[in-house]
Amino acid sequence: MTTPAWLRLPRLETAVARTLLLGWVLARVADAEGTPVKAYNLTWKSTNFKTILEWKPKPINYVYTVQISSALGDWKSKCFSITDTECDLTDEIAQDVYQTYLARVLSLLPKNSNNTGFVGDPLYSNSPEFTPYLETQLGQPKIQSFKQVGTKLNVTVQDTQTLARGNGTSLSLRDVFGKNLSYTLYYWRASATGKKAATTNTNEFLIDVDKGQDYCFLVQAETPSRKASKKSPESIIQCTRQEKGVFRQMFLIVVAVVLIIMFVIILSLSLHKCRKAKARQSGKESSPLNIA
Numbered sequence: 001m002t003t004p005a006w007l008r009l010p011r012l013e014t015a016v017a018r019t020l021l022l023g024w025v026l027a028r029v030a031d032a033e034g035t036p037v038k039a040y041n042l043t044w045k046s047t048n049f050k051t052i053l054e055w056k057p058k059p060i061n062y063v064y065t066v067q068i069s070s071a072l073g074d075w076k077s078k079c080f081s082i083t084d085t086e087c088d089l090t091d092e093i094a095q096d097v098y099q100t101y102l103a104r105v106l107s108l109l110p111k112n113s114n115n116t117g118f119v120g121d122p123l124y125s126n127s128p129e130f131t132p133y134l135e136t137q138l139g140q141p142k143i144q145s146f147k148q149v150g151t152k153l154n155v156t157v158q159d160t161q162t163l164a165r166g167n168g169t170s171l172s173l174r175d176v177f178g179k180n181l182s183y184t185l186y187y188w189r190a191s192a193t194g195k196k197a198a199t200t201n202t203n204e205f206l207i208d209v210d211k212g213q214d215y216c217f218l219v220q221a222e223t224p225s226r227k228a229s230k231k232s233p234e235s236i237i238q239c240t241r242q243e244k245g246v247f248r249q250m251f252l253i254v255v256a257v258v259l260i261i262m263f264v265i266i267l268s269l270s271l272h273k274c275r276k277a278k279a280r281q282s283g284k285e286s287s288p289l290n291i292a
Contacts (some may be wrong), residue, residue, distance in 0.1 A: 036062040036107035039085075042127040048173065049164040051093050053103050053127060054086045063110050067124075068092050068103045081110060090163050097132035097164045097176060132164070133176070138221045138232035141183065142225050146217075148209065148240045155205040157183050157219050157235075173221070174203065187217035190239055214240050215255040 039055040046052070053066060066087040067075040081089035095100055108122035144158040164171045173181055182201045188194060189210070198207050209215050216239040221232040 036123050038107055038123045039064065039105035039125045041201060042103070042105060042125055044127065044130045044135065044286050046132060047132075048160060048162045049090065049094060049097055049132055049136050049176075050088075050140040050162075051090050051132060051136070052086050053105075055125070056085060058085055059107070062107060065106045065108065066103060067106065068101055070096070070099045071113050072099055075104075091134050093130075094165050095164045097136070100131045102129055103127040103182050134226055135229055135262050137229050138173070138225075139225065140233040141219050141235045143219060143220045143235055144203075146238060146240070148192050148215065151208055151211045153187070153205070153207050153209045153217075153240070154216060155185055155207075155217060155219070157203045157205075157221075159203055177223055180223050182222050182224065184220050184222065185217055186220070186234075187215050190214035190216050216240075 013285065037057060037059070040057070042053065044051065044116045045054055055064075063081040063083055064079070064085070064087075065077055065081060066079045066089070067076045067077050068089055078089060078092065087103075087105075087129065089101075089103065093099070104126045106122045106124040107206065139160060141160065142158040144156045146155045148154075154170045159172045159174050161170055161172050162176065164176055179201045182199055183205075184197055184199045185205045185207070186195050186197050186208065187209075188196065191214070198205055216237055216288065218237045219235045222230055226231065
């Protein structure tokens with residue numbers, strides 16, 4: 001017996017409604033789980049060999065895992081299942097700053113992110129190649145000490161320690177770059193604006209200056225043999241203070257003179273009192289006795 005059309009319509013509408021509802025639920029579940037997006041704008045940020053990889057975008061309901069490899073090595077996973085858009089890779093590149101490294105950022109659902117492998121083929125993006133020795137930026141140098149004596153100004157630049165390592169110990173910039181690391185000293189009279197410059201591939205400067213004049217100066221590091229990232233930011237400006245030294249010396253001289261004068265005055269008063277006391281005593285001893 002054929003079911004009348006008027007009885008079939010509600011059943012058909014119910015089936016369609018159930019199908020639509022199921023599709024809506026599945027769509028909401030998909031949104032809740034998130035859809036991974038490939039990372040882009042992968043950029044190395046490195047100063048004095050502290051090295052961080054950055055990228056975009058900020059993930060929504062998915063995570064990132066970063067992998068790094070040297071030219072001759074296997075992929076090594078770092079920063080597992082993170083929602084950040086950066087990963088510090090210093091401890092990997094610091095062991096050999098002369099190697100060339102490649103990193104990649106994997107975009108995946110949290111359930112697919114673990115230390116042993118990935119379910120399926122996660123989306124990933126490769127970074128540019130990065131060679132720390134050639135590309136790390138030089139940090140702002142610091143002046144360790146300075147001294148002006150007469151016509152000589154001595155300036156010592158601090159030997160900056162880095163996170164690079166060799167033979168189990170941390171290396172300074174000088175350890176890594178050797179004579180390829182140079183410093184330029186820019187100096188000028190405090191009362192003038194014209195600058196002079198001196199360069200050395202050590203950490204010491206000894207330059208001729210005018211006696212009795214104050215000087216201001218700063219230093220800048222450079223690695224001339226590198227094609228990029230050659231120069232560091234300039235150091236903080238330091239100045240000598242000849243006037244203060246002269247004033248201090250004059251102050252000490254004045255204090256010494258005042259102390260000597262006070263000592264002489266006190267000594268004179270003491271001697272005067274002693275003489276008067278002796279005179280009174282002598283007068284009493286030489287005066288005749290009164291007889292009643």
